[in-house]
Amino acid sequence: MKPTTRGTLAAVVTGVAAAMGAATASPAAAVGTVPVPVPLEGVEQTLHMELPTIGGQIPLPTPGNLDGPRYVEGRLLPDRAVPQLPISGGLPGADVRAPLPHLLGDQFDHVGLHLPAADLHTLAPGLSLDAPLTPPDASNAGLPGLKLPEAGVLAPVLQTVPGADLVAGPGL
Template identity: 70%
Template sequence: MKPTTRGTLAAVVTGVAATVGAAAPAAAAGTVPVPLPLGGVSKALDMEVPRLSAELPLIKPGAPEGPRYVTGRLLPDRALPQLPVSSGLPGLDARAPLPHILGDNGFDHLDVVAPAGDVRALAPGLSVDAPLTEPGGENFGLPATKLPEAGVLAPVVQTVAGGNLGTGPGL
């Protein structure tokens, strides 16, 4: 193998390893940090600017529960099962300078911290039953008629959101 081919192969393997290594902690944490760099704006304008960073959640679909067979029904209980999805609320961490209106020329700060929270959801589902009963001995083994049944399983969303809003001296 030529040295240039070996060097190219080593560079590709190193790039793939770096990409996988960087993606693994974000996938394990469930959120991806997104800093907003405003340092250049602060230096260009020669003033204090807010510091912002956010956390974006990763959506993780789950495995739906299969249909459940119930005695006395021809069709399974959940013909269209509910799909569970887990994700998170986006997080925010912001710190902005507040100038003193009266008095000395110093700065105070305003903090907004809203950590990423977990969200668990179930998509809507459908439950139907045929207009026939199960075959029985009283009708020569033939099914009897009945009213059809249909029901929509309501979607579910569960989360707990929290945050802090505060002010304080200094930057």
């Protein structure tokens, strides 16, 4: 086999392997949230005291599929002239755990707050319009008639179920 043929074959095999690996790997957007730690270890060492541990999650919004215009019999314009855009994401989460020192003794208790990132589904507002004309009428020589124009705003939608856990107990 010629060196150029071997190089071309190696490039094709490498490209196919990379494409297969990318198809099976989960991208960062599929994770849903990005963890955000708050590093306080340096402050603890500097001040010689226990500080709270803090972390959080930031959601990644992802747009959904549009529910396009619907054509309705008897109307000149589609039912949803400006469709609603669905967006899925989440509410940010947080984890806080703070030490509670005893006044007498070296032991610590703790208090913790866990706010998990909650799913959030939204629909942007939409618009529904109809022209001030009727469809062509055979009894009127095929000309459309007049009617009152119609306009409607599709209300935005917001769905989520947030939750929280508050914990207190012995130990760190």
